[in-house]
Amino acid sequence: MPRPSRAHERRAELVAAARRAVVERGMLDLRLRDVAERARMSPGSLLYYFPSLDDLLREVQREAVDRFCAAREDAVRREPDPRRRLLAMARSGLPTGPGDELCVLLYELGTVSRRDPAYAAGHIRLFERQAGIYAAILEAGAATGVFRLDRDAATIARNLVALEDGYGLHIVNAVPAVDTATALGLLLAYASDATHCDLTSPDLAASGSTNAELENMEDDL
Template sequence: MSGRDGSDSSQEGVAVPAPHKHSARRAELISATRRVAGRSGLNATNVRAVAAEASVSAGSVLYYFSSFDDLMYATVEGVLEEMYEHRRVIAEQEPDPIRRLAKLVEAGVPDEISDHLRMAYESIPLLREQPQYRPLHRSIVERQVSLYRSTIEIGAALGVFRPAAELTVIARNIVALEDAYDLYPLIGLEHGATTYRANILSYASLALGCEITAD
């Protein structure tokens, strides 16, 4: 039975939101959490800050999520998924393996560290006390490795790449270099993203027997 506000009042004395409203409110709270974390960092993000950002009560935040940790997890998950999807689209739209690899590196080491990228790295310290984040981070790493491996496979099949090591090893090294260089600005090392990308492409050129430069 539906209430006048569109909620499901089938549970006696409890107004349960209709499914579409429930999903919409969860999405709004995740967006609010991303904005707060983007401004203040994950460690400074709490229920009250998110509630104020979303213009709801603290109780409302926890009504739509089993816990605040659940909301934080959903937020980080969404950020990581968007980051991967952005790179997947780049790979899908560029048929040339040399240009594709260069564009993937460009996306992996941006000129400026976005709030989303910063949030992704700030979530890493949570792994010790909240192991549910481990599969999430493993998944994003493995999928990025897969993007590079498939790109290398195409290049090798076309004869433009001559891999000097096993393909997955090369792909993992590229992802590892990206992750390391993305951390540099966060710890105060500022040599410039252009330099970092050139360094990664230098390794890729050696590993693949093909000169690869930024567009």
């Protein structure tokens, strides 16, 4: 009887090794050998499963985008109140700190998007998917009278994602300019103004999923 193929398992192991390598070394200094060493195989063996390092890293990006967005979708799905959904969404998008592996991974992969259209397409998909979640929450809140929007939901949603990205980069820097709690307060201040709804009230403060909780959910996937 022929031995069952381990190709799928080996590819998954290589994606995990590449993910660690990107977080540890960064995209600009990354070499094929760095990933091969973490996977405990030769560079030639790695190329048996992926035609090139770029092919492997694009798979890393695809998986990271899906994991991050799916976790955010799950965080807001459990909240029936639009206010709490918006708060949960804001909380789930910010890094917990410089050691937030998934956020650091996405930021590192994003550094290449300025020069590589394939990476740019993945980064656009990440941006639009998150903006879509925000827009759906805003539209639901406006439809029920909980929110009053001065601008269309898509514009506010894109601004919220852009704010997350900007503050997130400052959080994961070697010397953070802001911490997660401060960034969340600034993000909610804009969201409160944009929706004419106070999202900083104490009765909402205990709700929502933090990014740390999302990381635990991802570990279970």
